[in-house]
Amino acid sequence: MSFFGNTIQTLEQSMDYASLKNRTISNNISNVDTPNYKAKQVQFQDVLNNEMNTSFQSKQTNPRHLAFGQSNENSFRVTTDQSTQYNHNGNNVDIDKEMSELAKNQIYYQALTNRINGKFNSLQSVIRGGN
Template sequence: MMIFGNTIQTLQSSLNYASTKNQTIANNISNVDTPNYKSKEVVFKDALHTELDRQFQATRTNEKHNSFGNNNSSSYSIVTNDTTTYNHNGNNVDIDKEMTELAKNQIYYQALIDRINGKFNSLNTVIRGGN
């Protein structure tokens, strides 16, 4: 039995997503002047739709077998935007967009950290007997 159900696992997956997004944005910003560099983006929806469209059905024949529903594949992917060019050198990094996305992602990440801290503070309160 898990103490918080799937909450911590969900928050961990969300932190992994936010971390990957932050790394991708930082990579785009650092390559803003690199000739022919194409910006990258972390995409959640496309991966979700791909998973939902799959018609894979599996049945466990023994309780000791691994569950098919608990795969650890991420629910997001990194895609390259090859469709645009903003600069004369073939680069398509929009620095204003990247800085906005970075700020939004930092707020999202901090909210996740606050939520995890709240869960563990609640557990700490219970362990101490409500003091």
Template sequence: MNLFGGTFRTLEQSLDYASLKNQVISNNISNVDTPNYKAKDIVFKDYLAKAASNLEAKRTHPKHIPFNSPRDNNYQLITKENTVFNHNGNNVDIDKEMANLAKNQIYYNALIDRMNGKFHSLQTVIRGGN
């Protein structure tokens, strides 16, 4: 029986997402002056699945990877190819990346606070309510 109904697992996955998002944003910021660099982002696969739901794909060989193969996480790394902000072919918008970094840090801190609250609740139960 799961004491917290999957809350720890959900928080763990959310922390993984926030950590990966931080790495991607940091990488974008560090490549702000790299010629022809295209910014990356992390998106939830469910969002992508909805967008691609009206696409019909056919496997032409049994050894091809199925389009609905299971993954461990619910997000995917994408490259933003449709924009160019700089004369050198780079599309990193530093102001947007810095705002995304701040937003992601707030999200991460909120998750840590929630995780600490769950551990505190568990500690209270172990101590017998004291």
């Protein structure tokens, strides 16, 4: 029996995504001066679009509802951007963009952490009898 439905699992997958994105951005920043290094990104939207194009069976109670399905695998992957070059040494890491993405990702991860803490605090309150 699950008290939160799929909420904890979804939060866990979201934290996995944010963690992978943080490692990828940190790797890009650490290689900002490495000759011929190509920046990497964590892709989510392409995978989402591919998943949405497959035929899922779901119950729609309103014609405006979106069809959806459950997937057990991660819906993100790391890709390398080979199409650009920002530096004279073949490197394409834009440090300003990477730092901005890092800050956004840290805020996202903190929000996820606060949300999952709230879920566990609710469960703890129920266990203690509302005290």
